[in-house]
Amino acid sequence: xxxxxxxxxxxxxxxxxxxxxxxxxxxxxxxxxxxxxxxxxxxxxxxxxxxxxxxxxxxxxxxxxxxxxxxxxxxxxxxxxxxxxxxxxxxxxxxxxxxxxxxxxxxxxxxxxxxxxxxxxxxxxxxxxxxxxxxxxxxxxxxxxxxxxxxxxxxxxxxxxxxxxxxxxxxxxxxxxxxxxxxxxxxxxxxxxxxxxxxxxxxxxxxxxxxxxxxxxxxxxxxxxxxxxxxxxxxxxxxxxxxxxxxxxxx
Amino acid sequence: xxxxxxxxxxxxxxxxxxxxxxxxxxxxxxxxxxxxxxxxxxxxxxxxxxxxxxxxxxxxxxxxxxxxxxxxxxxxxxxxxxxxxxxxxxxxxxxxxxxxxxxxxxxxxxxxxxxxxxxxxxxxxxxxxxxxxxxxxxxxxxxxxxxxxxxxxxxxxxxxxxxxxxxxxxxxxxxxxxxxxxxxxxxxxxxxxxxxxxxxxxxxxxxxxxxxxxxxxxxxxxxxxxxxxxxxxxxxxxxxxxxxxxxxxxxxxxxxxxxxxxxxxxxxxxxxxxxxxxxxxxxxxxxxxxxxxxxxxxxxxxxxxxxxxxxxxxxxxxxxxxxxxxxxxxxxxxxxxxxxxxxxxxxxxxxxxxxxxxxxxxxxxxxxxxxxxxxxxxxxxxxxxxxxxxxxxxxxxxxxxxxxxxxxxxxxxxxxxxxxxx
Numbered sequence: 001x002x003x004x005x006x007x008x009x010x011x012x013x014x015x016x017x018x019x020x021x022x023x024x025x026x027x028x029x030x031x032x033x034x035x036x037x038x039x040x041x042x043x044x045x046x047x048x049x050x051x052x053x054x055x056x057x058x059x060x061x062x063x064x065x066x067x068x069x070x071x072x073x074x075x076x077x078x079x080x081x082x083x084x085x086x087x088x089x090x091x092x093x094x095x096x097x098x099x100x101x102x103x104x105x106x107x108x109x110x111x112x113x114x115x116x117x118x119x120x121x122x123x124x125x126x127x128x129x130x131x132x133x134x135x136x137x138x139x140x141x142x143x144x145x146x147x148x149x150x151x152x153x154x155x156x157x158x159x160x161x162x163x164x165x166x167x168x169x170x171x172x173x174x175x176x177x178x179x180x181x182x183x184x185x186x187x188x189x190x191x192x193x194x195x196x197x198x199x200x201x202x203x204x205x206x207x208x209x210x211x212x213x214x215x216x217x218x219x220x221x222x223x224x225x226x227x228x229x230x231x232x233x234x235x236x237x238x239x240x241x242x243x244x245x246x247x248x249x250x251x
Numbered sequence: 252x253x254x255x256x257x258x259x260x261x262x263x264x265x266x267x268x269x270x271x272x273x274x275x276x277x278x279x280x281x282x283x284x285x286x287x288x289x290x291x292x293x294x295x296x297x298x299x300x301x302x303x304x305x306x307x308x309x310x311x312x313x314x315x316x317x318x319x320x321x322x323x324x325x326x327x328x329x330x331x332x333x334x335x336x337x338x339x340x341x342x343x344x345x346x347x348x349x350x351x352x353x354x355x356x357x358x359x360x361x362x363x364x365x366x367x368x369x370x371x372x373x374x375x376x377x378x379x380x381x382x383x384x385x386x387x388x389x390x391x392x393x394x395x396x397x398x399x400x401x402x403x404x405x406x407x408x409x410x411x412x413x414x415x416x417x418x419x420x421x422x423x424x425x426x427x428x429x430x431x432x433x434x435x436x437x438x439x440x441x442x443x444x445x446x447x448x449x450x451x452x453x454x455x456x457x458x459x460x461x462x463x464x465x466x467x468x469x470x471x472x473x474x475x476x477x478x479x480x481x482x483x484x485x486x487x488x489x490x491x492x493x494x495x496x497x498x499x500x501x502x503x504x505x506x507x508x509x510x511x512x513x514x515x516x517x518x519x520x521x522x523x524x525x526x527x528x529x530x531x532x533x534x535x536x537x538x539x540x541x542x543x544x545x546x547x548x549x550x551x552x553x554x555x556x557x558x559x560x561x562x563x564x565x566x567x568x569x570x571x572x573x574x575x576x577x578x579x580x581x582x583x584x585x586x587x588x589x590x591x592x593x594x595x596x597x598x599x600x601x602x603x604x605x606x607x608x609x610x611x612x613x614x615x616x617x618x619x620x621x622x623x624x625x626x627x628x629x630x631x632x633x634x635x636x637x638x639x640x641x642x643x644x645x646x647x648x649x650x651x652x653x654x655x656x657x658x659x660x661x662x663x664x665x666x667x668x669x670x671x672x673x
Contacts, residue, residue, distance in 0.1 A: 067667055090591075092588075093588040119587050121259075122587065122593065
């Protein structure tokens with residue numbers, strides 16, 4: 001993983017080309033994505049922002065291989081995945097991607113350890129190795145002593161830590177965070193963001209959806225969406241990417 | 252790898268079911284009672300038919316039993332005082348049957364008469380069976396003491412008697428009674444042996460074989476008691492002349508039994524003016540009983556099938572509810588990377604675990620019920636391997652059949668929608 005980052009430098013980990021997603025809502029067509037072209041570099045930390053209905057969730061679902069485009073192309077790590085079937089998308093999620101949600105989405109009947117192990121179960125790891133991995137990750141997120149607790153016995157911040165540990169189990173290329181602090185108080189939210197900052201510093205690409213500017217400030221780049229299109233892009237890096245300028249111009 | 256995965260899957264299913272113990276238990280009940288009733292019914296049915304088949308076999312499957320039957324016309328005219336009715340099988344019939352059919356091995360005539368049997372001070376009215384040594388070949392039974400009637404007893408018309416175990420008990424005769432004298436209807440007979448009584452309800456079949464019979468040579472019976480029986484009923488003398496009460500025919504070859512029976516039937520019809528005899532062919536009865544058993548099994552099977560169907564629908568119902576309830580869990584698993592097939596397998600395994608476990612409990616109940624029936628009512632029940640394995644297999648199949656639809660429903664869950672599901 002580390003070797004990959006250094007050898008490939010800053011290549012695009014995700015790239016959308018004229019991505020469209022159209023829903024049929026009764027007689028009306030909803031254009032959740034109205035032709036978006038954008039690319040994120042490996043190791044970047046993006047916040048996708050915008051009002052509700054702007055298409056940011058659809059963007060996230062498409063990038064996270066949970067949803068398919070109506071038209072256009074999606075390159076994940078250089079490979080076009082827009083035509084893949086359900087099983088292949090499942091495999092991609094299993095081996096390339098990690099997810100963190102606003103409502104944590106832990107399985108309530110499973111212990112912390114079993115929740116963290118869940119991806120490994122589908123990856124076919126044996127029980128002993130999975131347990132070892134879960135323990136390591138619980139330490140990383142600061143929940144070493146709570147492996148046998150159930151999610152209901154944890155605070156919101158602790159639950160989100162478990163979710164982060166679970167998102168890391170398969171050592172993903174990209175971590176998707178959907179309003180990761182939405183259900184947390186600001187102090188706890190800050191701690192969670194620090195954790196994500198750390199992961200980004202260790203080289204993980206993070207794509208986060210949020211509508212809170214304070215939270216978005218943690219990201220190094222911000223993409224604002226409006227009506228299924230990119231409104232504007234802010235990035236902290238000085239070398240502004242050529243494509244970004246293009247979109248701004250088109251807008 | 253695959254195998255350990257399956258075991259893990261099963262274990263996960265068990266864990267999940269244990270989270271809702273009461274619900275899982277209630278869900279299982281349908282299958283528990285379904286399988287329980289199948290096992291119980293099969294074993295009771297099996298026991299009943301086995302008993303019936305056993306009785307028929309005891310008659311000898313190669314035997315044909317002819318009996319004298321009082322004709323219907325005689326029954327009506329018997330209100331006339333001092334009327335003597337003459338009917339039934341004759342010594343001539345015996346001769347004709349024995350000499351006319353090549354397929355016949357042995358023939359044993361039977362003469363029945365009720366007489367008081369007295370040993371010392373103890374007297375009991377028992378059925379006295381006059382017969383020939385062949386009888387003991389045709390309807391074999393264990394000799395407990397002494398010997399049975401021999402051809403030499405016939406020749407010398409010896410007044411000898413063979414007691415049955417229970418008959419002996421009634422007149423308080425022990426094994427040491429062999430060699431002692433009993434009085435049968437006033438005449439002295441020497442007890443030469445005691446044979447085992449046949450257990451079971453002999454009277455339901457036409458067996459000259461009630462468990463308290465006394466056997467004597469037929470010549471002696473004829474000489475001492477004659478062919479005419481007088482019965483006194485409500486002031487009327489009713490007299491009957493019956494030469495032989497039964498003729499038992501042993502056919503050499505099972506395939507010839509039915510043909511021989513038809514031959515005897517037509518021969519008797521020619522020589523008897525009225526239908527004063529009956530014929531029972533154990534082999535035919537056996538076939539009939541087996542056919543009945545098959546029908547019985549089909550009926551029981553259908554009833555049991557319905558109860559299992561109801562149990563299966565119950566499981567499906569709960570699993571559908573469970574899928575709805577766990578939509579979010581399914582969404583999480585899918586988002587993490589579980590394939591549709593893996594979700595199907597997860598839910599299917601839960602259903603199969605549920606139904607199989609229900610089947611096992613049902614099996615316990617189903618084996619216990621016949622045991623209790625036998626214990627309290629004495630009715631024979633037989634638990635066969637088929638009766639155990641079939642319902643168990645069916646309960647697993649029910650888990651698969653009725654689990655498939657809920658599992659497919661689970662796999663159809665859209666992870667995006669499911670993750671927003673509250």
